[in-house]
Amino acid sequence: MTKDVIALTPEMPDLPTLLAGLYAGGPDLGVNTTADGAVVQLCAPDGRPLVSVEAPILVQVPGEATRLLGHAVEEGPVWWTEARASTAVAEAARLAGSFAGRLATVLGGTVWPPEAATTDVIPLTTDISAIPAPAIAAPAVDVLTDTTAVVIQDRPLIAVTSWLSDALRTAAGSDRALQIVTPPTARLTLPARTALRGLPNRWVVQDPEHGYYDGLSGAVLHWKNGTFTPMQDDQGAARVAEAFAPAPDTGDRQLILTLRTRHPADENLVLGRALETAFRHLTGAPPAGWSTAEPVNLPWSTRQLTDLARARAPRPTWLVAVGHPDRPALATLRVLRTPAGVEEDIVLALGYGGDEAPPLDAIEELATALDADGLVTLLTSLRAARRDLTAPPSLEAPPVPVAFTLGSDEAEAIGRARAGHPPLGLTPTRVGLEGKPALHYPMGDGTDPDAWSTFQGLIRHLFTAAGSTDMIRPFFNTETPVPKR
Template identity: 55%
Template sequence: MTKDVIALTERMPDPWTVLAGLLSGGPDKLVGTEGDGAVVQLCDEQGRPLVSIEAPLLVQVEGEAERLLGATPPPVPFWWTEARATTGVAEAERLAGTFAARLASLTGGSAWPPEAARSLAVVASDGVSVAPTPAAAQPAVDVLTDKAAVVIQDRPVVAMTAWLSDAFRAAANAELGLQVVSPAGTTLSPAVRDSLPGWPSRWVVQDEREGYYDGLSGAVLRWQDGMFAPVAALDATAEDMRTPVAATFQEVSATGERQLAVSFRTVHPADERLLLGGALEAVWRELTGEPPAGWGTAEPANLPWSPSRLTDVAFGRAPEPTWAVVVGSPDRPGLATVRITRTKAGVEEEVRLAFGYGPDEEPPVDALPGLAEVLATRHHLQSMLVQLRKARRDLAVPPRFEGPGVPLAFVLGAEEVRRMPGDRARRTPLSAKPVQLGPRTRPAMYYPLPGNPSDLAGWQDFERLMRHLKDE
């Protein structure tokens, strides 16, 4: 299995320090660049990569190394430099480890994982073989077929790193599925879960009993026809081809932990004075009493929270969409993904946000109506759905069954209410009456729903409401 090795250093690795690290394979190893110079590679004589090194990233957000690696970094700000060893080359992993160890020694700090970065000695790597092109052409991809790009991630948390983000884009451009393989015990960042496209993309978890299974559905998988795919039960008939569910996936226990999940969409008029991120910050302040801690276009989130800088990045990338991850402080776990898109209607922000709570903490459910009114009256809210889930406080997605959330409330923005004929938005088949938000002449509507985490009947009410609003 391939290894990612990361140096967490007090000082920025300058070109001479990086060169010293690159020479961990000896002076006969050649250096190449990929990604417009953003990735430096140790290559063999044929130009094929042994180790790929990402440009150093300055992390200015507390808690990211702890959240994603379980590592203790230098004080913020610190530098995060990733090296990825090529598949199938045992010496490549030691090269990556020695590179990270040298960086940590020369610039102060540590390397992760500790056992992969213990030696500063030159690694003998003569006569080794490497993964064949085209798999090696994309640093994050370990196996490439005509159906899927497979990425192997041996880290505590599979995060939306710059490597993995590049793999997502490459797979999408090639019209391939992306399959992320990880060992047992690894969790998934919500940023990756929310970004996984549909079939045949999936999270593949290694399991000593079943071999492999889907970390989100539990379906037992096998490598077949160039990708990981579900297997049929041995006792299945032609009329009943059910896929078995891994026993490990079903081993769950109640912890009392919960998550408050908020999904919403805003549509702003395209204007030079537009400031993005305001709606997300409003939600964060209403539910936690503080703004987000940081954000980035990949994980780790490396920049202090700044709506103006987020706006600059989005406008600089337009008309291409912008994806970002936003995180909270370590004592109040919170994570959001934001997708900003320029459309005919204006500038759309699609946000998926969750906060985690322990068994002795109460989610701030009473704040939801006020939060909805702030979004509806100040931030061009189109719609919002709030759910309560039985799930981990730290927000990490385990390769175990997590039940669906239950809906607490749905909100329809003022413009959507205005477009509905008659009193359809005000008169619904639900027993609870909607609450008007904002001015009477142009109100938004807040629809409370029964949010009992032990009862999924709330989804029936939600479906009835959606059918009513759509006049189905």
């Protein structure tokens, strides 16, 4: 297990300041580098890593530290320097706190969590020869088996940090599942929920009274054959943990848009415009920033994210975008190079309190605007969930479809007669160009669960006959199935 400590400073920690921080353990400890120099490790005399420090990143997006840490930070850019301490050695967590505290003292910043901050020299007194050496050198992974990489986190909010992103890539590259173990007080950001929603990855909640369970499905888990797996009854069905109970309905809602765009792969292509369009229509402003991990640290720029995706092609590129602090808005964007061109898969979530009305009346106009930028499909849904867009380890109602939009090119490919006359009593609205419109299918105000049956029937009608099974799959896997009680 590891303990995370973060220094937030108005100035970049230079080499002398970093060395002063690394001197937190006195002269007997050593320093090592890994990840091509991106991670510096404070090590015991035998070379065992005690604290791993990632290269500082400049967070230029307002509100990011508050969103992820609940930690007030002065306005303006802030340097985020994160340290992970191994809890296998008693002094490691205090070493991380002393490292961060020294940076904050020299540069005038703050430390999260605040109680971790110190500038004391922490001598190593533990007999580390009696402690088993870690099985893997990767600083983000705590347990590694043939099938699974386990990360144990004690943060209140689990985000897809560069640490976790690296662990995801490492696990996927070695054909392993990534399983994150947290206390029941932890929550997930939208990107973390997306990353852990589908098997083989899993969010494992360690409840002191109820044992282990899946934080997204509620399935009771146990450690078996080197991985956390559901416990089954005599009929082979998984059980739901008692702790996985519905949270009280506070009136908070999340508006969720799941959309795909497709573009010709030419040198003039600019990515991210559809996402920017959605932000402008629903929040009144473009995204505040984007990044390949959390915290989101770069000011919004479609040109820069396009350059990154082009440099990585034909490999896919995964990105996060965030809105301004006054309106919770968070999106993930995946850029794929396919035989048909360049595709963007986008999930955008916006949070509303009980006294705020989600702008459902803006969706049809948004669909019209998106069709001008290569829209393939758009699913709009509404769910009872937290305004801050985080996911607790408790049962949440699934999103209810509000509308579905079929882009004009996709409608042409399916056939206007078929797409325009579904056998379900749905009457699509023609939006966009008069001669080649997109088709917009309203399905309610997000309060009728039966809209799911209507939506699924529509999707089967549109895509099964056309043989587009790849189009169907994302819509039928929007939530992790809940096992039987």
